[in-house]
Amino acid sequence: MSNISRYKAVSALAYPLVAHFAVIHNSMALIVVALALLVLVPMLPALARGSVAAWLAVPPIAACLWWLSRSTHATLPLYIAPVLVPGFMAGVFGSTLTARQTPLIEQLIRLIDPEEPEPAVLDYARKLTLGWTVLFVALSVTNLVLALLAKPDGLLLASGVTPPVTVPQEWWSLFANVIGYLLVAAFFLIEYAYRHRRFPRQPYRNMLDFFLRVLAAMPRLVSNAAGPRR
Incomplete structure (x- = not known):
């Protein structure tokens, strides 16, 4: 690196x-x-x-x-990243779920495992891609709603609009800058443990090996961001 x-x-x-x-x-x-x-x-x-x-x-x-x-x-510019970043990630995952695209997780599987995936693995890959999409959409929307309702310097109050309810600005920051990332980490760890149990045969030895393989595959994955044609 x-x-x-x-x-x-x-x-x-x-x-x-x-x-x-x-x-x-x-x-x-x-x-x-x-x-x-x-x-x-x-x-x-x-x-x-x-x-x-x-x-x-x-x-x-x-x-x-x-x-x-x-x-x-x-503080207003600080509201941007917690909405746009998960929104962008939702777009990256979700755009590969269209009819003529290969789900992002399936692309990753094919890059780190030279063997042809089983049908059950491919079905799981599509559902997992959808799961990541839903998670990132939820994070983006939640961050936006909290940013709108934050007090004393939320988006609505800053624009002169008094929201029907408000939340402390610290609550928005706690969710946007701490809890949201912890939710992503928890989702990954829980999914990794479940995947390891459901599909014991994996091309990687442990989580570290998995990370290294993913990092090695990232350049090719990014270069094929639009997804291969079926």
């Missing part, structure tokens, strides 16, 4: 925690750090390549962060 990839991975793990502490402590400095992680880290590969466009974008981004630090609604 390159240094850039390590920085991106660490930043992805750090962002939700930084964002959560920024909200519960009402820290403008942490809000700026969280937003910088959110915006600048995806640009690291381009910056490392010396991309002129990427470097020219840094000063305007820095100016926007400075302006946000002086705004009374600096």
Whole structure:
């Protein structure tokens, strides 16, 4: 793994925690750090390549962060990622469930296991792809609803609309930046244990081996994001 990839991975793990502490402590400095992680880290590969466009974008981004630090609604951009990221993931999984696409989990199975999957495995792969889609949709919708109802700086209140009910902003942050990720991890672990029990014959030895195989397959999986034709 390159240094850039390590920085991106660490930043992805750090962002939700930084964002959560920024909200519960009402820290403008942490809000700026969280937003910088959110915006600048995806640009690291381009910056490392010396991309002129990427470097020219840094000063305007820095100016926007400075302006946000002086705004009374600096937390509003923090509502974006918890809605868009799971929404994007739902789209990635769900788009492969159409009639002419191969379910994403089936694609992954075929990449990490050279043998032809059994019909029961293929059926399970489609249902699991649907399960991940439903989970990510639920997370995205829940984060959006909580963001709309959050007080004192939720989306509705910030736009001048008083919602019929409100929730503390800390509750939104706890779900969006902590509980949501724990739900994804729990879903994965429970599904892994169930899969190991239902289909004992697996091409990987343990969870670590499974992760390594998935990481090795990711470039090909991403390159075939649209899914192979049936």
